[in-house]
Amino acid sequence: MNEYEVIKKFFYPLSSKKLSLNLDDDAGLLPSKNQIVVATDSIVEGDHFQKNEENPSLIAKKLIRANLSDMSSMGAIPFGYTLNLSIPKKLKKKKKVNWIKSFTKGLKQDQIKYKIKLLGGDTVVTNGSLILSITLFGYKKKGVVRRSKAKINDDIYVTGNIGDSGIGYKILLKKLSLNSTLNSFYIKQHKLPNPPVEFGKKLIFFANSATDISDGLLADLNNIILSSKCGAKIYIKNIPFSKQTKKLIILKKINISYLLTCGEDYQLIFTAKKKDRKKINYFAKRNLIKVVKIGNIIKKKKLIVLDKDNKEIIFNNLGFQHF
Amino acid sequence: MNEYEVIKKFFYPLSSKKLSLNLDDDAGLLPSKNQIVVATDSIVEGDHFQKNEENPSLIAKKLIRANLSDMSSMGAIPFGYTLNLSIPKKLKKKKKVNWIKSFTKGLKQDQIKYKIKLLGGDTVVTNGSLILSITLFGYKKKGVVRRSKAKINDDIYVTGNIGDSGIGYKILLKKLSLNSTLNSFYIKQHKLPNPPVEFGKKLIFFANSATDISDGLLADLNNIILSSKCGAKIYIKNIPFSKQTKKLIILKKINISYLLTCGEDYQLIFTAKKKDRKKINYFAKRNLIKVVKIGNIIKKKKLIVLDKDNKEIIFNNLGFQHF
Incomplete structure (x- = not known):
């Protein structure tokens, strides 16, 4: 399975067709109707998730949820994300595909749970610890909740x-x-x-x-x-x-x-x-x-x-x- | 130097104060005047840049430029980015600060060259290979250039x-x-x-x-x-x-x-x-x-x-x- 096939099979079903441009381009689009809130978070193998985690769908969910946590604290409505995925180089071809299959299954379940879609991404392989990032986008409602606005006696x-x-x-x-x-x-x-x-x-x-x-x-x-x-x-x-x-x-x-x-x-x-x-x-x-x-x-x-x-x-x- | 001081000293000067909310919150904002194009790219130590690169400002520039390359191919006008930074755990405190100093110097020079600003980010440390990502934002003009629209005889x-x-x-x-x-x-x-x-x-x-x-x-x-x-x-x-x-x-x-x-x-x-x-x-x-x-x-x-x-x-x- 080459990159093109992996994207079509595993990532395309997760994507917002309109905004991701079918994951067929070098960039995607964001909707223009509301002001957009952006948060980004990275998780590292060995710190945020276990080394050689046997269930990559759990890594996917932790990645999404850690980011949703940031977005939640701003009072915004999440709608989509871009993904920076690293996968283990050491896995043989078939195991690599299975890894991606399990990982994208986790993404899919949480996409449904939290009503978000994939907008784009990039994948690398690494010999070292995995580091995965998501950049999450949400709509701003009448305002955002700031960290800096606590008032005395609150x-x-x-x-x-x-x-x-x-x-x-x-x-x-x-x-x-x-x-x-x-x-x-x-x-x-x-x-x-x-x-x-x-x-x-x-x-x-x-x-x-x-x-x-x-x-x-x-x-x-x-x-x-x-x-x-x-x-x-x-x-x-x-x-x-x-x-x-x-x-x-x-x-x-x-x-x-x-x-x-x-x-x-x-x-x-x-x-x-x-x-x-x-x-x-x-x-x-x-x-x-x-x-x-x-x-x-x-x-x-x-x-x-x-x-x-x-x-x-x-x-x-x-x-x-x-x- | 703790995280708060590092952000204030090295990253705050790079940021769009208005959109990044002074880098003081869990998320940032995107401007609402135009439709926005989003591209993301990751670079890995040992593949996209040399292992133990002695000049981290070069890593910063490669990261920015690899992403600008994606954005350019869409015909969009880049204006800002979020950063997922990983830094080497093995460096002692002072060397770590020097690493960040050189890295952010590279960011600054390229921010000026390409007219972009920092909107937010996340930093992790790792024992393994560094993996760095940028999510870059640009304004869409009258349209975007797609990969899929080549015409016969072009x-x-x-x-x-x-x-x-x-x-x-x-x-x-x-x-x-x-x-x-x-x-x-x-x-x-x-x-x-x-x-x-x-x-x-x-x-x-x-x-x-x-x-x-x-x-x-x-x-x-x-x-x-x-x-x-x-x-x-x-x-x-x-x-x-x-x-x-x-x-x-x-x-x-x-x-x-x-x-x-x-x-x-x-x-x-x-x-x-x-x-x-x-x-x-x-x-x-x-x-x-x-x-x-x-x-x-x-x-x-x-x-x-x-x-x-x-x-x-x-x-x-x-x-x-x-x-």
Whole structure:
């Protein structure tokens, strides 16, 4: 199978025929009716997904979902993406085609789930670690939600549960082992994040500021307060953990500072005025997701984390460091 | 230097403040006045650029230029890009900052040369080969030039010279060695391609079809005729080679089939009606580039290459195979 055949067989069915120009050109088009929001994200083998992952459809889904998470935090409506795919050079021809088949199957399932289409892309092969990127496009509604617009006294909210993905990562690295049910629960949280995309589309109706939790809850909240030139006070007792994780904390199998800094939760952290509490609960219920208030924006330019006795906890490290 | 400082110091000066939202958010915006053309391309360490390249500004320029080449072949006007950067994990902190400093210097120089701005991006570190991607955005003028619209009897044109980049690649791989002047001439052609971006913006006024020469002249021409459901007849004697390469051919240091299939020329191949010859020459002169006619589009669905005695040459391989 040559490149032309691979594109026709596996990628053409994923494409927006009109915008991708049938994937038959050096570039594609974007629709011109609305202003467009663009986000891009890369994932790396060994960091964001397992080395020699046997199920490439999971890589595809993680790639799409990590990007949707960025787009969600802006309150935009995703509609399409371009793909920069790298595939392992070492695979023999037939295995390479099977790899692409599984990968594109994952893309297809998530395209349907999230209502997006492929607009174009580029493929390379590599001897080294795979690095895959997506550039995702969304329509802007009346505005976008910025990271820098948190207001003093805003409530701070988090969606979903924090830390499950990070525990899964520890298990994959064999730095933690639980029973097989728990192992698979956490590994699934790591491999297949579930960003609250539909809820994200509603952010524009109530959020003053937002970002997604990819580097770790503390690091991402810190980005909000740095950009917004304010501070935050949050309470450990309010941070949403899954019931499985609550047990691990009690059993001292995992420590809270890891959960707040491990990242890759792909949940949202946002701030909103007190008067919007009802609206937020309404949208949370309608989208069947957990949204909890974890603290407040304060004037003092500092990130304050309080334990169950309201004592401040000091962190040496707020989260994932890129450099 | 943490991520926040690196972005502020090295990337913020490259950005469109308005569209990138000061690089302070999870996504950026695209302008809404024209329809937008989008192209994306990835380059891999060891293939598109040298392993452990000591001058990262060259990597930046190759990345930008490979993408501009795609955009040019559509006849669009590039204005901005998002960047997916991977940097070597193995570099110590200070060297990493120097790497980024040199890389962003290269970006800056090419941003000025080609009138484009940074709109957003994502950075990862990797232990393996670097893979870098750009997604480039351009305005569509009255239309775009498609690969699939070649017409029977069209003239086939090529810009610039063919094969110099491929010779440079052979030299870097130590599969060929010439004198030091020639070595540096060819290596420069490989490391620093020079796509005819300004001329590309004019394609819309005369080209029926176009693509850029990245996989090899024959492979890319073959893409045009496959998409356009026609054939092509080209003459070796008309293919543009640099004077240095002409000498190497005579001395039998390099063979022509390599030159036509090695790829990474980042020149344009396009087809146009006979009546547009004057117009094409006018734009070629105005943009100070070489544009030569190498053959014609024919009805028979075949790529025919004729030698100096008008005998057909058979190629086993048309160019770079992605899979």
